[in-house]
Amino acid sequence: MSDEPILVGRVGAAHGIRGEVRVKAFTEPMDAIGDYGPLSLPDGRRLTIERMRTQGDMLVVKFREIADRNAAETLTNRDLTIPRSALPEPEDEETFYHTDLIGLDVVDAAGASIGTIVAVPDYGAGDLLEIRPAAGTSFYLPFTRAFVPVVDVKAGRVVADLPEGFLAEAKPEAGEDGADPSTSEGERGA
Structure with missing residues (x-):
């Protein structure tokens, strides 16, 4: 720490x-x-x-x-x-200081890297994890047990359970909007 x-x-x-x-x-x-x-x-x-x-x-x-x-x-x-x-140590395993979460690696259930936590904002509906992938723009993930079933501060990682297609890239048809489909931006899931 x-x-x-x-x-x-x-x-x-x-x-x-x-x-x-x-x-x-x-x-x-x-x-x-x-x-x-x-x-x-x-x-x-x-x-x-x-x-x-x-x-x-x-x-x-x-x-x-x-x-x-x-x-x-x-x-x-x-x-x-x-x-x-x-700061006192959290009272239980389900309580975390935002500062302890920032910088943790985010991986999927298979251990593949998703990104790194860069912020823990709360815009009124509960805490979110702002995750910055190695490439692309950052995205938000609700900080709930359903989306983040494992938080291991000592190991420096959290496990995210993302819904299918959460990180899928939008691939417009070639010529549809003049964009090169290999460089389209990723979708932000809800």
């Missing part, structure tokens, strides 16, 4: 005159951002949460190291990170 920085929040605007800032937390629940100890800025400075409160979908945070509004304004749009080692 690498100990690269994990993004847990982003500082928004200064709030008031006493050095508070608005923070968009990426933890669940959002106030869990205070459970990991000092937070790091991209420039290496560390910030300690002195107090925080919820305000809508944001937190209002007072960092011990920030004394006034002027200092708070210098933090606007800065990322807040923690080392991966600060």
Whole structure:
């Protein structure tokens, strides 16, 4: 397991005159951002949460190291990170940190390479795996047991069970649209 920085929040605007800032937390629940100890800025400075409160979908945070509004304004749009080692291990085999999935190889049931996980977005309907094949454009796969029955973080791979034709290439007839059928783009399955 690498100990690269994990993004847990982003500082928004200064709030008031006493050095508070608005923070968009990426933890669940959002106030869990205070459970990991000092937070790091991209420039290496560390910030300690002195107090925080919820305000809508944001937190209002007072960092011990920030004394006034002027200092708070210098933090606007800065990322807040923690080392991966600060995160507790998942409670069960079915729970994964997105950061642990990114970079894993994706193979089919026979072990043939499909690609590599490059992102784990959630656009509102559940987590997706963005997979980049060795050639061609990346595609999305629902991160469900039906599509991804095996996740083996230690082995560095996931097994994908793709429906027939999921990665089939569209092959237009020669001359149909002037395209060379050997260079057609792949279809993105649903």
